[in-house]
Amino acid sequence: MVKETKKKGKSTNDINSTDKILNVIECIFKEKEISFTEIKEELNIPKSTLHRILLSLEKRGYISRNDVSDKYSLGVKFIYYGETIKSNLTLSKISESILKDLANEIGETVNIGILYNDSVLNILSVKGEESVLTSKLIPISPLNCSSIGKIFLAIKNDIELITYFSNNNYEKRTENSICTLDKFKVEQNSILNSQISFDDEEYEYGLFCIATPLKNHNGIINAAVSITGPKVRMKMKNIDLIQKKLIDKASVINDILIKIKFDFNY
Structure with a gap:
């Protein structure tokens, strides 16, 4: 029974984490370009959590950060995915x-x-x-x-x-x-x-x-x-x-x- 409870808790945490990541992507998509602070205020995500999400998304090409404005936008990977979906x-x-x-x-x-x-x-x-x-x-x-x-x-x-x-x-x-x-x-x-x-x-x-x-x-x-x-x-x-x-x-x-x-x- 204890193992089952832990498994359920882990599953819920995974879903919550996925929701946060998707919310960040959708927020960036909606605003075109947006800063760290603006995302944090919009989604009410803890600073450390948001930092990890953005770092991971940027590392994998899903978002990019403008060094001058320090704002985030969607990355080139979405262009690839978009073209693949469109071709299908x-x-x-x-x-x-x-x-x-x-x-x-x-x-x-x-x-x-x-x-x-x-x-x-x-x-x-x-x-x-x-x-x-x-x-x-x-x-x-x-x-x-x-x-x-x-x-x-x-x-x-x-x-x-x-x-x-x-x-x-x-x-x-x-x-x-x-x-x-x-x-x-x-x-x-x-x-x-x-x-x-x-x-x-x-x-x-x-x-x-x-x-x-x-x-x-x-x-x-x-x-x-x-x-x-x-x-x-x-x-x-x-x-x-x-x-x-x-x-x-x-x-x-x-x-x-x-x-x-x-x-x-x-």
Whole structure:
């Protein structure tokens, strides 16, 4: 019993020590540059303890001290760690938890699609409520009759659009499918201005989709996020509200992509 008590006490001390170290790192990160006294006052850590923590962090490259100002900032090791983490990030990993929240909120399927050989390839799909219409969808769809696809078509120039439609790359899946350049040009400006695209029973009768683009720090659109569901059910849930929630979540993802200077790695 005595040994158990000591073991528990040691574990608690270890946790407290780790908390102190992490608090110091977070304090330095928040302030960019900060002095010993300022850290001590901010965190209320004993002088001797703080001295040991700073000395250890500096020795291992986690922080550096400016000899002139005598202030601490984060060290080069965090640059290395940051680049390693960033290189391991994929669009799916960045977006998944955000899109799960969206799918749970609205109860409809949420997808991320990328441009792949003049088609849309879904790289992430988060299921909502069950539906026969969404359950039979395949991960590849044409540009001309999918909401994500029309995002990609909208950013093509006139020559690229002429080539796309003249080469019969489009598919006429329903009577609503857009299969001519003239008909698409009517929608193109609206998509570019609103950053929203609709598939109103153009891919499948009874199916309705809304999409908005994802952009990195260079403003490059290489992916888009969409919400897909039965048209009747989505109308009952309020399509305007669903559209707003989609835009809000896409903005969160875009902010992350911009902040980390993401170069679309799928």
